[in-house]
Amino acid sequence: MASRSLNKAQLIGNLTRDPEMRYTASGTAVTSFAVATNRTYTDSSGKTVESAEFTNIVAWAKLAEICSQLLKKGMKVFIEGRLQTSKWDDKETGKTVYKTEVVAADMIILSPSGAGRGDRPETARAETPAEPLATSEDVVDLDLDDLDLGAETPAKSDSKDRDSDSGADTGKNDEKKDTKRDAEKSEKPEDSEKAGDNDPPF
Numbered sequence: 700m701a702s703r704s705l706n707k708a709q710l711i712g713n714l715t716r717d718p719e720m721r722y723t724a725s726g727t728a729v730t731s732f733a734v735a736t737n738r739t740y741t742d743s744s745g746k747t748v749e750s751a752e753f754t755n756i757v758a759w760a761k762l763a764e765i766c767s768q769l770l771k772k773g774m775k776v777f778i779e780g781r782l783q784t785s786k787w788d789d790k791e792t793g794k795t796v797y798k799t800e801v802v803a804a805d806m807i808i809l810s811p812s813g814a815g816r817g818d819r820p821e822t823a824r825a826e827t828p829a830e831p832l833a834t835s836e837d838v839v840d841l842d843l844d845d846l847d848l849g850a851e852t853p854a855k856s857d858s859k860d861r862d863s864d865s866g867a868d869t870g871k872n873d874e875k876k877d878t879k880r881d882a883e884k885s886e887k888p889e890d891s892e893k894a895g896d897n898d899p900p901f
Contacts, residue, residue: 708801710754710778711809712736720767730763731800732756732770734778755800756780766806779805 712734720730736752756778758766770776780803789796 706781708778708780708782710734710736710756710801711775712754712778713775714770714772715753717772718767718770720763727760728763728767730758730766732766734776755798756803757783757800758803758806762803762806766803769808770806773810775809777805777807777809778803 715733715735718730718732720728722728732755734754734756736754737749738752739747739749742748778801780801782799783802784797784799786795786797788794
């Protein structure tokens with residue numbers, strides 16, 4: 700059983716030349732370009748030194764076509780893939796030649812001008828195409844006037860109801876008072892009858 704291993708490369712750098720695309724005999728697209736990455740370190744004398752590394756990149760199939768269409772010399776990109784070393788015999792010298800390159804599986808354009816859509820980077824993958832972004836036609840405009848937000852009864856209507864109830868109670872109290880006064884009058888003797896009872900006989 701083979702032991703577990705890892706072959707993964709990630710680069711952020713600038714293209715040193717425009718991509719070159721070709722097709723294999725079977726019709727598969729292949730695009731090659733190079734990316735320059737910078738490294739800064741301090742040497743033994745304490746001096747800061749900057750060095751550049753140039754890495755060959757190769758993309759296949761759909762990703763190869765995308766890289767050929769979108770990438771230009773000088774653009775900053777993110778590349779993720781795997782290292783692959785090829786070898787062949789030089790026809791002139793007969794010596795074996797080795798070439799190591801990164802087979803790209805993912806590419807992201809980091810240059811705002813290269814992205815073509817403001818500051819949003821362009822992304823391309825070799826395995827699965829990226830899902831399309833929502834456009835303005837996919838967004839539905841909503842009018843707040845059309846939404847039922849649960850309208851509440853105004854406070855004034857409650858005040859009117861309380862005033863109406865208060866007026867009804869006042870009218871009932873007045874009717875009770877009038878009825879009580881009529882009852883008292885009917886039970887009380889008239890003044891004329893009292894005066895007749897007190898007159899002396901002739």
